[in-house]
Amino acid sequence: GQQVMQIPQYQHVQEGEDxxxxxxxxxxxxxxxxxxxxPGGHPVFLIQLVKSGEVKKQxxxxxxxxxxxxxxxxxxxxxxxxxxxxxxxxxxNNDMRFGAGTRLTVKP
Amino acid sequence: DGGITQSPKYLFRKEGxxxxxxxxxxxxxxxxxxxxxxxxxGLRLIYYSQIVNDFxxxxxxxxxxxxxxxxxxxxxxxxxxxxxxxxxxxxxxDKSQGGRRGTEAFFGQGTRLTVV
Numbered sequence: 001g002q003q004v005m006q007i008p009q010y011q012h013v014q015e016g017e018d019x020x021x022x023x024x025x026x027x028x029x030x031x032x033x034x035x036x037x038x039p040g041g042h043p044v045f046l047i048q049l050v051k052s053g054e055v056k057k058q059x060x061x062x063x064x065x066x067x068x069x070x071x072x073x074x075x076x077x078x079x080x081x082x083x084x085x086x087x088x089x090x091x092x093n094n095d096m097r098f099g100a101g102t103r104l105t106v107k108p
Numbered sequence: 109d110g111g112i113t114q115s116p117k118y119l120f121r122k123e124g125x126x127x128x129x130x131x132x133x134x135x136x137x138x139x140x141x142x143x144x145x146x147x148x149x150g151l152r153l154i155y156y157s158q159i160v161n162d163f164x165x166x167x168x169x170x171x172x173x174x175x176x177x178x179x180x181x182x183x184x185x186x187x188x189x190x191x192x193x194x195x196x197x198x199x200x201x202d203k204s205q206g207g208r209r210g211t212e213a214f215f216g217q218g219t220r221l222t223v224v
Contacts, residue, residue, distance in 0.1 A: 006150070033213070042198060042215040043151070088150065094158070095166065096141055096202070096213060100150035 003027075004091045006099025014107050019076040021102035023089035030092045032065055032072045037101070038085045046074075046087075081106050110135050114199050114216030120224050121186070121193065129184045129219045131199035139204040140182035141213070144168060145196040154197075157182055158204060186221065194223050 003026040013019055023032065031050040035043035047056055049065035049072060056063045062075045076083055086101040112133040121127045131140065139158050143151040153166030157176040171190025176182055182201075186193045197220075202213040 035213075042218050043200075043213075045212045045214070048212060090213070092204070095153060095156050095164065096139075096200070096204075097153055097167075098143070098151040103148070 004089060004097050004099045006089055006102060008102055009100060010103050010105075012105045012107065013079050015081060016078050019079050019083070019104055021074050021087050021089075021104075023072045023074075023091075023099050025070045025091045027091075027093060028069050030069075032069075033090045033092070033096075034063060034072075034074055035088045035090060035098075036085050037088065043088060076104075079104070079106050081108055112199060112201050112214050112216045114197075114219050116219060117217065119219055119221045121221060123223055124188045126185055126187050127221065129186065129197055129199075129221070131182045131184065131216055132180055133182075133201045133214070134180060135201060135214060136179070137201035137203050137214075138179070139202050140176070141200045141202075142166075142172075142174065142182070142184045143198045143200065145198060145218075151198060154184065193221055196220050 005024045007022050033048045034046040037043045047063050052069050053067045054065040060077045064073045084106050086103045088101045089099045090096050115130045141156045142154040145151050152168050154172050155174040157163035160179050163174050163176050173185045196218050198218045199216045200213045203211040
């Protein structure tokens with residue numbers, strides 16, 4: 001079945017530094033989504049990428065979908081303490097499978 | 109307000125007991141999902157349903173059962189066959205209609221199950 005791998009598992013940065021998490025699927029995806037989960041909370045949708053090579057931006061967040069629609073990345077520029085949480089990618093192919101997530105901590 | 113509701117928020121189960129977790133949505137979504145999350149871990153797919161009266165096993169379906177008799181409801185039963193049921197359970201729904209394309213998924217607040 002479809003597997004979604006995500007790295008790194010943890011990332012600790014100084015406030016103002018950049019952050020990137022990577023997602024890789026074993027199969028070609030229909031689309032990929034990104035979610036953020038704050039400690040003690042539930043995942044909240046950030047964005048969906050559908051087209052091959054697609055790039056989308058949300059303020060300091062940049063999302064990319066690979067040309068083969070098997071990998072994706074989320075890049076945060078100049079992290080802030082409000083960015084703390086776990087970022088998950090989720091690949092769609094009939095079902096929705098999540099990567100293991102990257103837990104981001106930010107030191108003020 | 110439209111949304112997805114899980115209950116209860118906290119649940120304690122004695123060993124050997126079956127328990128049912130509720131998940132209800134009024135978003136008119138066709139697809140619903142159950143995930144298990146262990147501390148510091150990702151979301152693992154237990155079961156999913158793309159349409160009423162149909163559901164599919166995910167990666168860790170053993171020891172769990174579901175039903176989808178109504179579009180709005182997708183209850184999860186954790187049976188005594190599940191050897192390590194203590195976890196955080198999340199239910200989600202989206203507009204996917206049996207096809208490959210998904211849409212934004214909405215999550216419930218989760219149920220934290222503890223075996224005592």
